[in-house]
Amino acid sequence: MLINNTLPWHDAIWLKLTDDVSKLPHAILFSGQTGIGKVRLAKRFANFLLCDSPIEKEACGICKSCKLLEAGTHPDYILITPEEKKKIISVDQTREVSRQLQLKSHIAKRKVAVIYPAESMNTNAANSLLKILEEPPLNNIIILVTNKISHLAMTVKSRCIKIVIHLPDNEIATSWLQTQQSSTSSDDTISLLKCAGGAPLLAETLFAKDFPGTRLQLLSDVSGIARQQSDFSACAKRWKEAGADLCLMWFQGFLADLIKITMVKTAKTSSNLPGLTNIELSSDLKLPKKALNLRQLFEFSDVLSESRKLLSAPMDELLLIEDVLIRWQDLMKA
Numbered sequence: 001m002l003i004n005n006t007l008p009w010h011d012a013i014w015l016k017l018t019d020d021v022s023k024l025p026h027a028i029l030f031s032g033q034t035g036i037g038k039v040r041l042a043k044r045f046a047n048f049l050l051c052d053s054p055i056e057k058e059a060c061g062i063c064k065s066c067k068l069l070e071a072g073t074h075p076d077y078i079l080i081t082p083e084e085k086k087k088i089i090s091v092d093q094t095r096e097v098s099r100q101l102q103l104k105s106h107i108a109k110r111k112v113a114v115i116y117p118a119e120s121m122n123t124n125a126a127n128s129l130l131k132i133l134e135e136p137p138l139n140n141i142i143i144l145v146t147n148k149i150s151h152l153a154m155t156v157k158s159r160c161i162k163i164v165i166h167l168p169d170n171e172i173a174t175s176w177l178q179t180q181q182s183s184t185s186s187d188d189t190i191s192l193l194k195c196a197g198g199a200p201l202l203a204e205t206l207f208a209k210d211f212p213g214t215r216l217q218l219l220s221d222v223s224g225i226a227r228q229q230s231d232f233s234a235c236a237k238r239w240k241e242a243g244a245d246l247c248l249m250w251f252q253g254f255l256a257d258l259i260k261i262t263m264v265k266t267a268k269t270s271s272n273l274p275g276l277t278n279i280e281l282s283s284d285l286k287l288p289k290k291a292l293n294l295r296q297l298f299e300f301s302d303v304l305s306e307s308r309k310l311l312s313a314p315m316d317e318l319l320l321i322e323d324v325l326i327r328w329q330d331l332m333k334a
């Protein structure tokens with residue numbers, strides 16, 4: 001087990017999971033928002049369950065099982081994710097899981113299957129998994145991981161023991177992130193964490209994708225579109241290249257800032273602005289000078305949430321982003 005796979009905010013859950021393996025349920029569902037390490041936890045746990053001789057409630061890292069797992073060739077470990085360039089887990093994939101779980105393990109005490117994101121299973125795929133979730137043979141264990149538990153079929157959920165992974169405290173998340181990105185200033189760390197909605201692994205991904213630079217481009221794009229000075233298709237193309245979901249997630253944070261500012265203005269109080277993710281909004285970002293309507297801002301926020309949901313299905317991302325940007329322009333000139 002690689003030591004850097006452990007995340008401090010998983011400690012309490014880890015103790016419970018590893019307390020008594022003989023009492024473990026056969027189907028476990030980890031849920032929680034993106035970027036808090038659920039998949040890492042699932043893989044660490046699978047490693048622990050497959051290890052020949054765990055040491056102090058961790059996989060040993062040196063046995064045959066641990067070595068094979070590290071090499072990605074463990075015959076008793078089944079990892080199911082959407083096939084490349086597809087967004088769904090197909091019935092063929094879940095049937096294969098069921099088939100393999102019917103067989104005896106090769107070298108470990110059991111077989112372990114990890115499926116994520118579980119909400120990507122289409123109806124047929126989910127249905128084909130039900131029987132194995134109910135009666136998994138031979139001590140085998142299935143771990144499902146989901147970012148969107150509400151999208152998961154009730155029939156699947158009801159057959160699993162649900163474990164909710166929560167967002168870590170801001171302090172724990174910040175200090176963890178700083179140990180990972182020692183070259184980043186603490187202001188940048190805090191800003192990245194805010195953009196990631198408090199999810200540390202997502203913040204780490206944002207850093208790796210040079211998100212501080214992308215964010216400035218996105219700010220310039222929304223400002224340009226709002227002032228009718230930027231081209232929809234050029235912006236949409238940039239957003240698609242930078243990652244449609246990432247850009248829309250950032251746009252949600254931007255809108256939350258705009259809502260905060262509008263609320264303070266509407267209340268006509270002298271209270272200070274609560275912490276903004278995009279500090280430029282309070283000073284030098286150019287937007288049309290118009291009184292914003294809170295109801296319309298909330299409606300637009302719903303549009304962004306809906307659009308992000310649509311992204312999880314196969315669709316034309318460019319058109320979707322263009323549509324969002326056109327609505328944004330309409331909102332700002334209405």
Ligand SMILES: [Zn+2]
Pocket residue numbers: 050051052053054059060061062063064065066
């Ligand atoms: Zn081991």
